[in-house]
Amino acid sequence: MPLFLNDEQTMLRDAARDFVADAAPVSHLRGLRDADDPTGFSRDLWKRFAEMGFTGILIGEDHGGLGLGHVEAGVVLEEIGRNLSPSPFLATAVAAVAALKGTAQAERWFPGIVAGETVAALAIDERAKFGDAVGLKAERSGNGFRLTGAKRFVTHGHVADLLIVAARTAGSDTDKDGVTLFAVERDAAGLTAGPERLADSSIAARLEFAGVEVTADAVIGEVDTGRDPLNRLLRAGRTGASAELMGVGGGAMDMTMGYIKQRRQFGTVIGSYQALQHRAAHLYSEMEVARAAVLKAQQLLDAGDERADEAVSVAKAVSGAATTLSVQEGIQMHGGIGMTDEYDIGFFMKRARVLAEMFGDANYHADRLARLAGY
Numbered sequence: 001m002p003l004f005l006n007d008e009q010t011m012l013r014d015a016a017r018d019f020v021a022d023a024a025p026v027s028h029l030r031g032l033r034d035a036d037d038p039t040g041f042s043r044d045l046w047k048r049f050a051e052m053g054f055t056g057i058l059i060g061e062d063h064g065g066l067g068l069g070h071v072e073a074g075v076v077l078e079e080i081g082r083n084l085s086p087s088p089f090l091a092t093a094v095a096a097v098a099a100l101k102g103t104a105q106a107e108r109w110f111p112g113i114v115a116g117e118t119v120a121a122l123a124i125d126e127r128a129k130f131g132d133a134v135g136l137k138a139e140r141s142g143n144g145f146r147l148t149g150a151k152r153f154v155t156h157g158h159v160a161d162l163l164i165v166a167a168r169t170a171g172s173d174t175d176k177d178g179v180t181l182f183a184v185e186r187d188a189a190g191l192t193a194g195p196e197r198l199a200d201s202s203i204a205a206r207l208e209f210a211g212v213e214v215t216a217d218a219v220i221g222e223v224d225t226g227r228d229p230l231n232r233l234l235r236a237g238r239t240g241a242s243a244e245l246m247g248v249g250g251g252a253m254d255m256t257m258g259y260i261k262q263r264r265q266f267g268t269v270i271g272s273y274q275a276l277q278h279r280a281a282h283l284y285s286e287m288e289v290a291r292a293a294v295l296k297a298q299q300l301l302d303a304g305d306e307r308a309d310e311a312v313s314v315a316k317a318v319s320g321a322a323t324t325l326s327v328q329e330g331i332q333m334h335g336g337i338g339m340t341d342e343y344d345i346g347f348f349m350k351r352a353r354v355l356a357e358m359f360g361d362a363n364y365h366a367d368r369l370a371r372l373a374g375y
Helices: 007-023 026-032 043-051 068-082 089-100 105-114 226-261 272-302 308-339 345-357 364-370
Strands: 122-124 135-140 143-153 161-166 180-183 193-198 203-215
Touching: 007 043, 007 068, 026 122, 026 193, 026 345, 068 089, 068 143, 068 180, 068 203, 068 226, 068 272, 089 122, 122 143, 135 161, 143 161, 143 180, 161 203, 161 308, 180 203, 226 272, 226 308, 272 308, 308 345
Parallel strands: 122 161
Antiparallel strands: 135 143, 143 203, 161 180, 193 203
């Protein structure tokens, strides 16, 4: 498969770039942060995403979506990252949709997602760092289940209409089997959310499940086999986060290159200094390698290739490393002003840090690849 966008994907990129840059530039993020907005994103903007067709990009035409793939979803996510646009797109239109596909829950939730009326949140993390353990208990209660435990770092969890919850229905916390995925509505009795603002000004919630009762219809897939939809969610989420990271890194790189072409020191444009040129060339090379890795993972996912799982981990690790280099070089080349709130480059660094941790950081995925290879 060629590692570049085809004509239709390029047209989608151009449309997404114009729309996101106009509707949700970095100033949009600043406005929400400075107003201490309690939601963390704009519901009106989410509706505009729906009007553009973006919210249904991975949803089949039989459910009113566009029926496109992860390459196209990544195109939109890259522009979201380039503009640091606060949006539930990654969790809702990518990860949640991947988990719900082919299940009875799709009929219930896909229309709202397509219409931009439903926001989903992923309740899968329980510890300070992402891991595979699932400890939240789901015990049989009548014809349904009772959920007891806590989840952490649930982006938009305090305002989401749908919570996709990974729970333990059998075995111990670290067992691969015995996990079940549930679709929980936000107004469920016994569910409380404590929102916290993260480094990048987004809002994630600590969720407490105090005997939350759900019916058997809330099960996504089958009881005790929730690893299948959870793995679909994670593959989609990781690939999407990688694409958004490329947008963050690309936006920071463009901003930095523009700055060193204009900034003059001792009467000379600093971009003419060979040391900065070498650093810029190195950054460009690293970003292109990462971009190829992300596109390959997207293509393999769309093709249903068995190699997709490893490619996704490669993409997440490499995109995280390349974008970290991009934002760090951006801060360095901007000099002292790069550390001030007045300039946007610092916002890129903060967003990169949060995205790099999401769904497992570079160290997690390096270890995962080693284990998959038998080490």
